[in-house]
Amino acid sequence: MSVAVYVLDTSYLVELxxxxxxxxxxACTKVRFRFKDANNRGGRFFVPLPCLFELGxxxxxxxxEELRTRLAAQLAETVSGCLSQNKPxxxxxxxxxxxxxxxxxxLYSRLASKQQIGLVDAFTVSEARRLKVRFQGYKxxxxxxxxxxxxxxxxPDGEPNPCLW
Numbered sequence: 001m002s003v004a005v006y007v008l009d010t011s012y013l014v015e016l017x018x019x020x021x022x023x024x025x026x027a028c029t030k031v032r033f034r035f036k037d038a039n040n041r042g043g044r045f046f047v048p049l050p051c052l053f054e055l056g057x058x059x060x061x062x063x064x065e066e067l068r069t070r071l072a073a074q075l076a077e078t079v080s081g082c083l084s085q086n087k088p089x090x091x092x093x094x095x096x097x098x099x100x101x102x103x104x105x106x107l108y109s110r111l112a113s114k115q116q117i118g119l120v121d122a123f124t125v126s127e128a129r130r131l132k133v134r135f136q137g138y139k140x141x142x143x144x145x146x147x148x149x150x151x152x153x154x155x156p157d158g159e160p161n162p163c164l165w
Contacts, residue, residue: 009146
């Protein structure tokens with residue numbers, strides 16, 4: 001049996017939440033459809049904590065106060081569900097900073113110098129790789145859902161029909 005694992009980058013989170021001017025209406029529709037479809041097929045979703053922080057920053061930048069207030073409340077409610085039931089996704093990391101940061105910073109140093117990959121994206125790659133190992137017994141296909149082509153190229157398993165805009 002094979003399971004699909006999705007690591008959600010900030011660009012996908014922005015579309016799932018529809019963050020005002022940062023969101024692309026066509027991409028928003030596609031991303032929400034893909035999420036619902038993958039969820040219905042038993043996909044497992046993981047959100048790196050730094051991506052969640054970036055989403056919060058995008059929400060704080062929404063100009064319209066009513067929308068910003070609604071999105072902030074939606075994020076708080078979603079995170080509450082994640083923490084209590086791991087739904088709609090699991091927030092990572094699952095380790096202490098002293099366990100997570102040394103290897104992450106080694107990866108980041110290589111990626112930043114050679115490919116201009118930032119720390120949040122390096123964390124996303126690191127989590128995708130960790131999940132690939134964690135779910136190897138399930139023959140998991142691990143994908144990074146992102147609009148960043150460089151980051152997408154680093155996912156453990158190439159996605160047949162990626163959604164990039």
